[in-house]
Amino acid sequence: MERQIINKKKRVFSVEPNKIPPSEVFTRKYTSLLVPALKKLNMNKNSSQVNQLTVKHEVDMALALSAQEFAWSRFLLQKLSSSNNPTTTTSSSSNGIRIQERSGKEGGHEDGEREEKLRELQKLLPGGEEMNVEEMLGEIGNYIKCLELQTIALKSIVQDTT
Amino acid sequence: MDLSVLERVKWLQQQQMVSPEFFEILGSDGREELRRVESYLGNNNDELQSFRHYETIDGCISRTSSFQMEQVKNNEENRVIALQNKRKTEGKTEKRENKKKKIKTEDETESSMKGKSNMSNSETSSEIEKRDYIHVRARRGEATDRHSLAERARREKLSKKMKCLQDIVPGCNKVTGKAGMLDEIINYVQSLQQQVEFLSMKLSVLNPELEFHINELSTKQFQACFTDLPEAVSKQSMMVDASSFPLHQTTSLDYSVKNSNQTISLGSKEQTSWEIHSQCLYNNLRTDSVSNFFSFK
Numbered sequence: 234m235e236r237q238i239i240n241k242k243k244r245v246f247s248v249e250p251n252k253i254p255p256s257e258v259f260t261r262k263y264t265s266l267l268v269p270a271l272k273k274l275n276m277n278k279n280s281s282q283v284n285q286l287t288v289k290h291e292v293d294m295a296l297a298l299s300a301q302e303f304a305w306s307r308f309l310l311q312k313l314s315s316s317n318n319p320t321t322t323t324s325s326s327s328n329g330i331r332i333q334e335r336s337g338k339e340g341g342h343e344d345g346e347r348e349e350k351l352r353e354l355q356k357l358l359p360g361g362e363e364m365n366v367e368e369m370l371g372e373i374g375n376y377i378k379c380l381e382l383q384t385i386a387l388k389s390i391v392q393d394t395t
Numbered sequence: 396m397d398l399s400v401l402e403r404v405k406w407l408q409q410q411q412m413v414s415p416e417f418f419e420i421l422g423s424d425g426r427e428e429l430r431r432v433e434s435y436l437g438n439n440n441d442e443l444q445s446f447r448h449y450e451t452i453d454g455c456i457s458r459t460s461s462f463q464m465e466q467v468k469n470n471e472e473n474r475v476i477a478l479q480n481k482r483k484t485e486g487k488t489e490k491r492e493n494k495k496k497k498i499k500t501e502d503e504t505e506s507s508m509k510g511k512s513n514m515s516n517s518e519t520s521s522e523i524e525k526r527d528y529i530h531v532r533a534r535r536g537e538a539t540d541r542h543s544l545a546e547r548a549r550r551e552k553l554s555k556k557m558k559c560l561q562d563i564v565p566g567c568n569k570v571t572g573k574a575g576m577l578d579e580i581i582n583y584v585q586s587l588q589q590q591v592e593f594l595s596m597k598l599s600v601l602n603p604e605l606e607f608h609i610n611e612l613s614t615k616q617f618q619a620c621f622t623d624l625p626e627a628v629s630k631q632s633m634m635v636d637a638s639s640f641p642l643h644q645t646t647s648l649d650y651s652v653k654n655s656n657q658t659i660s661l662g663s664k665e666q667t668s669w670e671i672h673s674q675c676l677y678n679n680l681r682t683d684s685v686s687n688f689f690s691f692k
Contacts, residue, residue, distance in 0.1 A: 288599035350577040380587040387594035
């Protein structure tokens with residue numbers, strides 16, 4: 234049974250990578266990154282309790298490394314590698330790129346709202362503040378998908394071990 | 396917006412789209428012709444506004460030249476030019492050339508033009524237009540200068556992306572308007588991030604008791620989880636592909652699963668700094684040294 238699974242998994246990555254749905258690729262990468270990391274964490278820190286932050290660090294790291302095609306993963310990696318103690322600080326650039334939406338149809342008030350929201354969205358996305366609006370909107374889509382897949386992977390890991 | 400064609404041409408010239416030579420070519424007779432053209436085109440302002448210059452002006456110009464084609468059946472040149480201009484961004488010279496030819500054909504067939512035939516021709520030409528060309532139209536009453544057109548194109552791009560996001564984020568369909576949708580998107584992203592945090596907390600709590608066995612995470616489990624995702628997953632894969640998900644470059648992640656030792660080999664061709672970092676990461680995993688794991692730079 235184990236052999237079969239091994240073979241199955243080996244087969245998936247072999248000849249025709251184009252036929253694998255990207256979501257599956259991502260999830261596999263993610264779990265294969267995260268699980269050993271957690272295991273090592275577990276093994277290493279058997280004396281002290283496993284720090285929540287380090288686990289979060291690993292989780293984020295796995296996310297960033299599994300999705301290296303996207304711009305936001307680069308920023309995430311930068312953030313993670315620049316701080317050994319993972320915190321929730323934002324990136325160094327404090328001036329976000331000013332979102333300018335000139336619209337002749339809507340009133341200025343609505344524009345302000347929309348700008349604010351776009352700025353909030355920028356903050357949520359790692360590295361969002363350094364992108365322009367169009368780029369950010371595209372990256373948000375990818376980010377959302379990867380987050381979804383990440384939650385699925387995490388759920389299955391947690392389920393698996395309880 | 397009932398500018399006469401002459402005035403419009405002058406306006407175009409001011410916008411540096413038509414060179415002064417054009418007017419010389421026109422001459423006095425040409426200007427008369429232009430006036431006649433206007434009457435032939437009728438009161439349909441949309442048609443007249445096809446003189447607007449924008450990136451896809453080739454469509455407009457070709458349309459006008461194909462417009463001529465319906466009336467001038469013996470002029471093959473215009474048709475060739477119309478076909479050649481499909482979706483190309485024209486240089487100024489080409490546009491001028493087309494205009495010249497248009498005017499010339501006007502000269503030739505002046506006598507055969509009639510009002511009724513024009514209207515029917517305009518319909519057929521619009522059919523041709525739809526088949527062949529894509530262009531941005533200045534709608535009635537909207538500003539038509541370069542900046543507004545560019546702005547409008549930008550807005551359309553943004554709205555396209557918003558639509559994509561609408562497909563991805565569940566529950567966005569009910570909300571209308573950009574602000575509402577942005578709200579939804581923000582909430583969704585926040586909730587996803589919170590979920591991830593919660594799960595990682597859970598993991599950290601459970602961690603000491605865990606035994607990780609990848610072989611237990613079978614494909615079935617994953618697929619069961621995937622069906623929970625909304626339909627948009629398939630669309631997402633398209634979007635992901637569009638963002639150049641380099642599957643061909645990705646790695647042969649063949650990992651041999653054993654109970655005790657889990658080794659992962661990663662082959663990567665890209666040589667950016669973070670790729671190197673990840674390779675170091677994997678090297679460290681392979682060599683089983685954890686100390687480097689957290690402190691790579």
